[in-house]
Amino acid sequence: MDSQRKAAEAASTNNEHSTTEFKRDMGFWGNLALGFTYLSPVVGVYATFSASIALAGPPAFWMLVIAGLGQLLVATVFGEVVSQYPVAGGIYPWNRRLWGAKWGWISGWIYMIAINATIASVAYGAGPFLGALLGIEMNASANVLLALLIILLATFANLGGTKFLAKVAFVGFVLEIIASAVIGIWLLISVRKHDLSVLFQDFRPLEMQENTPFLLAFLGAAIMGIYLYYGFEANGDVAEEVQNPGRVIPKAMRMTIYVGGVASMFIALGLILAVGSFEDIINGTIPDPINAIFLEAFGPIGFRIVMAVVLVSFLSCTISLQAAASRLMFSMGRDNQLPGAKYLKRFNKKRAVPPYALIVAGVLPAIVVVISLLSEDALIAIISFASFGIYLAFSSVVLASLRARFLGWKPSGEFTMGKWGWPITIAAFVYQIFAMIIVAWPVADAPWYDAWLVAIMGVVVVGVGCIYLFTAKPETKGGTEAGIATGAIDTSRYPIAPTEEIVDMAVRLDGGNPHLYPDNQGPRD
Numbered sequence: 001m002d003s004q005r006k007a008a009e010a011a012s013t014n015n016e017h018s019t020t021e022f023k024r025d026m027g028f029w030g031n032l033a034l035g036f037t038y039l040s041p042v043v044g045v046y047a048t049f050s051a052s053i054a055l056a057g058p059p060a061f062w063m064l065v066i067a068g069l070g071q072l073l074v075a076t077v078f079g080e081v082v083s084q085y086p087v088a089g090g091i092y093p094w095n096r097r098l099w100g101a102k103w104g105w106i107s108g109w110i111y112m113i114a115i116n117a118t119i120a121s122v123a124y125g126a127g128p129f130l131g132a133l134l135g136i137e138m139n140a141s142a143n144v145l146l147a148l149l150i151i152l153l154a155t156f157a158n159l160g161g162t163k164f165l166a167k168v169a170f171v172g173f174v175l176e177i178i179a180s181a182v183i184g185i186w187l188l189i190s191v192r193k194h195d196l197s198v199l200f201q202d203f204r205p206l207e208m209q210e211n212t213p214f215l216l217a218f219l220g221a222a223i224m225g226i227y228l229y230y231g232f233e234a235n236g237d238v239a240e241e242v243q244n245p246g247r248v249i250p251k252a253m254r255m256t257i258y259v260g261g262v263a264s265m266f267i268a269l270g271l272i273l274a275v276g277s278f279e280d281i282i283n284g285t286i287p288d289p290i291n292a293i294f295l296e297a298f299g300p301i302g303f304r305i306v307m308a309v310v311l312v313s314f315l316s317c318t319i320s321l322q323a324a325a326s327r328l329m330f331s332m333g334r335d336n337q338l339p340g341a342k343y344l345k346r347f348n349k350k351r352a353v354p355p356y357a358l359i360v361a362g363v364l365p366a367i368v369v370v371i372s373l374l375s376e377d378a379l380i381a382i383i384s385f386a387s388f389g390i391y392l393a394f395s396s397v398v399l400a401s402l403r404a405r406f407l408g409w410k411p412s413g414e415f416t417m418g419k420w421g422w423p424i425t426i427a428a429f430v431y432q433i434f435a436m437i438i439v440a441w442p443v444a445d446a447p448w449y450d451a452w453l454v455a456i457m458g459v460v461v462v463g464v465g466c467i468y469l470f471t472a473k474p475e476t477k478g479g480t481e482a483g484i485a486t487g488a489i490d491t492s493r494y495p496i497a498p499t500e501e502i503v504d505m506a507v508r509l510d511g512g513n514p515h516l517y518p519d520n521q522g523p524r525d
Contacts, residue, residue, distance in 0.1 A: 023161075023162055023163070023241065023352040024240075024241060024242060024243045025161075025162040025163040025166060025241060025352070026162055026163075026165075026166045026238060026241045026242045026243065027166075027242070027243050027248070028248045028251065028252055029170060030165075030166030030167075030169060030170055030242075031166075031235050031238070031242050031248060031249060031252040032173070032235070032252045032255050032256060032259070033166070033169035033170040033172065033173035033174075034165070034166070034169045034234055034235060034238065034320050034323065035231050035232045035234050035235040035252060035253065035255075035256035035260075035320075036169075036173050036176070036231070036256050036259060036260055037169050037172040037173055037176065037231075037313075037316040037317055037319070037320045038230075038231030038232075038234040038317060038320035038321055038324065039228065039229065039230065039231030039232065039256055039257075039260040040176065040231070040260075040313055040314075040316065040317040040320075041176065041180055041228070041260055041263040041264035041267055042176055042179065042180065042267065042309075042310055042313035042314075043122060043125070043313055043314055043317045044224075044227055044228030044229075044264060045224070045228065045264050045267050045268050045271070046129075046290055046310065047125055047227065048223055048224040048227050048228070049224065049268065049271060049289070049290060050281065050287065050288065050289055050290065051223060051224075052221040052223060052224035053221075053272070053275070053278065053281050053282070053289070054281050054282050054284070055217050055220045055221045056204075056214070056217040056218045056220065056221035057198075057201070057202060057203040057204060057278050057282060058194075058198040058199050058201065058203065058272050058275075058278060059199060059200065059201070059202070059214075059218060059221070060218070060221035060224055061199050061265070061268055061269065061272055062199070062218075063218070063221050063222045063224055063225040063226075064224060064225045064228070064261065064264055064265050064268055065225075065261075065265070066222070066225060067222060067224075067225025067226055067228065067229050067435070068225065068229055068257060068261035068264075068265075070229075070428070070431035070432075070434070070435065071229035071230070071232070071257055071431070072254065072257045072258075073424055073427050073428035073431060074232075074394055074398060074428045074431065074432065075232045075253040075254055075256070075257050076250075076253075076254065076417060076424055076428070077397070077398050077401055077417075077424065077425050077428050078094075078232065078233060078236060078250075078253055078397065079249065079250025079251075079253045079254065079415050080250065080401070080411050080413065080415055080416055080417050080421070081094045081098065081236075081397065081401055081411075082094065082235075082236040082239055082245070082246075082249050082250065082253075082413075083245075083246040083247070083249070083250050083411070083413025083414050083415040083416070084246070084411050084412055084413035084485075085097050085098075085413075086236070086239035086240070086242070086245035086246055086249065086413075087239055087240065087331065088237065088238065088239055088240040088241070088327045088330060088331050089108070089237060089327050089328045089330065089331025089332065090111075090233050090234075090236045090237040090239070090324070090327070090328060090331075091107050091108060091111045091233065091328070091393050091394075091396070091397055092104050092105070092107060092108030092111070092328055092331055092332055092337075093331055094236075094397055094400070095107045095108070095396055095397055095400050096335075096479065096482050096483075097481070097482065097483070097484050097485055098397070098400035098401055098403070098404045098409070098483075098485045098486075099400040099403060099404065099482075099483060099485075100475075100482045100483040101475035101476075101479060101482035101483075102469060102475050103396065103400060104475075104479075104482060105332075105337055105465075105469055105474055105475050106396075106462070106465050106466065106469055107393050107396040107397070107400075108328060108331075108332050108337065109461075109465040109468075109469075110389050110392055110393045110396070110461060110462065110465065111328060111389065111390065111393035112325065112328055112329060112332070113385065113389055113461050114385060114386050114387075114388075114389025114390045114392075114393060114461075115321060115324060115325045115328065115386075115390065116325055116361065116364040116365050116368070117365075117368060117382050117383055117385055117386040117389070118321055118386040118387075118390065119151065119154075119318060119321045119322055119325060119361070119364075119365035120147070120365035120366075120368035120369050120379075120382070120383060121383040121386050122314060122317050122318050122321060123146075123147035123148075123150040123151050123154075123314070123318050123365060123369060124143060124144075124147045124369055124372070124379070124383075125314065126146060126147065126150055126311055126314035126315075127142070127143035127146050127147065128143075128288075129307050129310045129311055129314065130146050130307075130311060132291055132303070132307050133304050133307035133308055133311065135304075140372065140373060140376075141373065143372075144369055144370060144372060144373055147366075147369045148366055148369060148370075150314065150315055150318050151318065151322075151362050151365055151366050151369070152362070153315060153318075154315065154318040154319040154321075154322045154362070155322065155358060155359065155361075155362040157319045158319060158322055158323050158326065158353065158358050158361075159351060159353060159355060159358055160351065161351040161352050161353055162238070162241045162352050162353065165319070165323055168316070168319060169316065169319070169320060171316075172312065172313070172315075172316030172317075172319070172320075173316075175309065175312060175313075175316075176263070176309075176312075176313050176316065177259070177263060179306075179309045179313070180263040180266060180267050181263075181266070183267065183270065183306065184266040184267050184269070184270040185270075186270075186297060186298070187270030187271065187273070187274045187293070187297055188269075188270050188273065188274075190297050191274040191293065191296050191297045192270075192273045192274055193273065193274060193275065193276060194272075194273045194275070195273075196273075198272065198273070198278070199272070202214050203278040203279055203282060204217065204282055205279070205282070205283065208282075219438060220438070220441070222435075222438045223387075223438065223439070224268070226387060226391070226435050226438060226439060227387055228260075228264055229257065229260070229261070230390050230391075230394070231256060231260070231320070232252075232253040232254075232256040232257060233253075233324070233394070234320055234321075234323065234324040235249050235252045235253045235256060236249050236253070237323070237324040237327040237328060238323065238324075238327055241352070244414075246413045246414035246415065247414045247415065250414075250415035251415075271289075271290065271293060274293045274296075274297065275289055275293065276292075291303075294306050294307075322358065322361045322362065322365075325361040326353075326354055326357040326358040326360070326361040327354070327357070329344050329354075329357040329360055329361065330344055330345060330347075330354035330357040332344070333345035333354075333357060335477075335478050335479030336474070336477040336478035336479065337474045337475070337477065337478070337479065338474070340356075340360075341477075343356040344356055344357045344360065345357075368382050368383070380453070381453055381456075381457055382457070384453050384454045384457055385454065385457035385458060385461060387439050388436060388439045388440055388454050388455075388457070388458055389458065389461060391432055391435045391436050391439065392436060392458065392462075394432055395429060395432035395433065395436065398425060398428045398429045398432055399429060401425055402425050402426065402429060404485040404486050405421060405422065405425065407486040408486060409485040409486055439454055440452075440454045440455045440458065442455075
């Protein structure tokens with residue numbers, strides 16, 4: 001019986017991939033570039049450097065190492081799953097197969113909201129760097145216009161097709177690698193003010209040291225690593241566009257962590273050792289140390305060149321994020337899981353992309369950005385959920401993998417963890433819990449609704465998703481087999497096969513009750 005289930009699972013999986021409408025125009029380097037530009041060391045480090053150093057000083061650097069190792073465990077689990085189920089959309093179809101239709105839907109919903117909020121946050125976060133490039137002080141309206149322009153450019157790039165996307169991602173990848181190396185080396189050569197010993201010193205004021213244990217400050221600084229190390233899931237989101245996905249994608253996921261981690265640590269190290277006064281960052285005297293460091297290191301003209309490179313990194317990151325978001329919504333639309341599914345699942349064969357899903361992945365972040373003109377608090381609330389939601393979605397896959405393994409699932413893709421499956425999966429899940437606690441930890445000395453904003457937004461998103469799930473019952477409206485990893489397949493949702501008609505006819509002749517099918521709402525005559 002077990003061998004029959006495995007054979008049926010393999011046949012189903014092979015069939016759904018062999019008939020995909022996507023073009024397999026993406027190889028290993030294109031897939032790696034997509035994940036790397038999504039992870040984007042430049043965007044991740046520059047966006048969180050000031051806050052992390054203000055919390056814990058130079059030792060915040062070590063959180064890049066800890067978070068990188070934790071997410072490498074998660075990427076290894078993901079690699080094993082995608083190797084067996086290389087389906088467009090990533091988290092949603094993986095969870096659907098590992099656990100079931102409901103679990104797949106709610107995880108897809110959470111990830112969809114989180115990734116669209118992340119697109120908005122990255123596009124909006126580019127504003128200060130444009131202001132620095134042009135030498136102007138950005139205001140809210142200018143920031144919104146820039147963010148909308150970046151989203152529009154990203155949408156056009158994605159509509160160019162898989163091959164064009166791979167080329168754009170690769171250009172962004174090469175440019176960011178070169179920029180990371182050049183900037184890091186120049187900072188270490190020209191403006192280094194400290195040696196490596198500062199990475200082990202507590203520069204916080206004595207009063208702060210007495211009131212707040214260093215461990216708590218250090219854990220708070222984890223936001224730099226936690227915000228940085230995702231993007232490898234995008235490698236799997238485009239699984240139906242990758243050549244030999246079962247072999248290529250797991251390797252690209254791990255390489256995204258390796259290369260992205262080394263680049264991030266190199267940039268962060270150069271910036272830390274170039275800081276003039278850590279005390280001034282901690283007490284808020286220097287709120288934007290990066291611009292000050294770059295001006296000193298590169299001069300006015302070089303500073304603008306660096307800012308232009310940073311903006312390109314923000315654009316590349318937005319393109320990769322949008323590609324991942326669109327494949328998720330296409331995958332859920334293809335299974336009739338979302339409102340407007342008939343549009344989301346439409347496919348442009350000439351471009352080999354889902355155009356309406358791409359447009360929605362541009363419109364939703366644009367709405368979030370425009371909301372900031374009406375209510376900056378609303379923008380903060382939505383974006384606050386971004387990192388937490390992504391880690392919540394990640395943990396759902398790790399937990400589903402753990403559960404499936406407990407119920408007897410034996411991964412059979414081209415990449416498996418073998419005897420290391422159990423310990424790596426458990427360790428990955430523990431790390432995900434740790435990351436979510438850090439992100440949702442209440443802000444000190446703030447009103448309760450601000451202090452718990454991330455957790456509140458998490459409850460709202462999950463709550464709305466559950467209400468829709470249990471009222472609209474989207475999991476009954478279509479989709480491929482759910483729970484096939486453990487053999488827990490609910491066949492009542494799927495169309496009757498010719499062989500089943502014969503069986504039902506024999507049942508009737510014997511006086512038994514025929515099978516009920518949802519399409520007819522009753523027995524067949």
